[in-house]
Amino acid sequence: MMPEAKKRVFVGLVSVSLVILAVLAGAGWYLVQKGSKAAWWLLLILLSAVIGFLIYAGLGILGLLVSLLTGRTLPILSRAQDTVAFALLPVALWVGALLGVDKDRIRASFIEVNNQLVRQKEKRVRPQELLILAPICLQDADCPRKVTNDIRQCRRCGRCPVGGLLELADKYGVNLAVATGGTKARQLIRDLRPQVVIAIACERDLVSGLQDARQITVGAITNQRPQGPCFNTQVDLDKVEEALRASLLDAGD
Numbered sequence: 001m002m003p004e005a006k007k008r009v010f011v012g013l014v015s016v017s018l019v020i021l022a023v024l025a026g027a028g029w030y031l032v033q034k035g036s037k038a039a040w041w042l043l044l045i046l047l048s049a050v051i052g053f054l055i056y057a058g059l060g061i062l063g064l065l066v067s068l069l070t071g072r073t074l075p076i077l078s079r080a081q082d083t084v085a086f087a088l089l090p091v092a093l094w095v096g097a098l099l100g101v102d103k104d105r106i107r108a109s110f111i112e113v114n115n116q117l118v119r120q121k122e123k124r125v126r127p128q129e130l131l132i133l134a135p136i137c138l139q140d141a142d143c144p145r146k147v148t149n150d151i152r153q154c155r156r157c158g159r160c161p162v163g164g165l166l167e168l169a170d171k172y173g174v175n176l177a178v179a180t181g182g183t184k185a186r187q188l189i190r191d192l193r194p195q196v197v198i199a200i201a202c203e204r205d206l207v208s209g210l211q212d213a214r215q216i217t218v219g220a221i222t223n224q225r226p227q228g229p230c231f232n233t234q235v236d237l238d239k240v241e242e243a244l245r246a247s248l249l250d251a252g253d
């Protein structure tokens with residue numbers, strides 16, 4: 001699926017979620033008409049909160065739509081669109097499940113939205129402030145090298161993408177680490193304190209990582225799984241280099 005079409009899935013599902021919330025608010029208002037005075041006040045407070053949320057979420061959706069259609073972020077809506085995108089992701093997944101939309105399709109859509117927002121922020125950092133975070137499943141399953149302990153153990157034999165990532169890390173002078181899972185990835189981010197992370201993983205792990213690391217700029221690249229999940233996976237090294245050049249000061253782009 002093309003990136004634009006991917007993004008529409010997430011924004012569409014979030015919009016449907018808002019319509020559902022609006023219907024719930026309407027139902028609440030109807031109950032107010034029927035209830036006692038105490039219930040009236042209680043429901044009025046709840047309704048005010050829902051309406052406030054709907055207005056904020058509506059501004060966030062507007063920001064996302066403007067961003068999607070024009071390729072530009074409106075600074076005044078930037079915070080609302082980020083908050084709404086992350087806050088409504090679980091709702092989009094829930095609505096998607098009701099409508100029979102594949103979860104990975106929704107996650108891929110969210111990743112495209114995230115990457116567009118990251119690109120529009122145009123944040124550029126020095127090489128030492130950037131970390132490429134790769135999953136262990138990229139390593140050839142038969143390779144005996146302990147690249148999770150020390151990436152320099154890789155002999156760049158060409159059997160898996162780890163060697164190519166190491167070439168890119170050396171070419172641009174950035175950090176590269178291979179993580180065995182989410183806990184190790186979080187620990188690496190804590191230790192290395194990067195300003196920008198280029199994360200490679202499956203859709204589920206990427207979305208989980210994006211939610212955990214909202215204070216950091218994370219460009220997300222989905223791996224390819226020709227032999228099934230978590231086994232001898234691949235990554236498009238051109239995409240990694242493109243993300244590097246877009247994130248580094250003086251990288252020439």
Ligand code: SF4
Pocket residue numbers: 139140143144145147153154155156157158159160161162163164
């Ligand atoms: S490229 Fe590196 S990690 Fe991959 S199989 Fe070769 S030595 Fe092992």
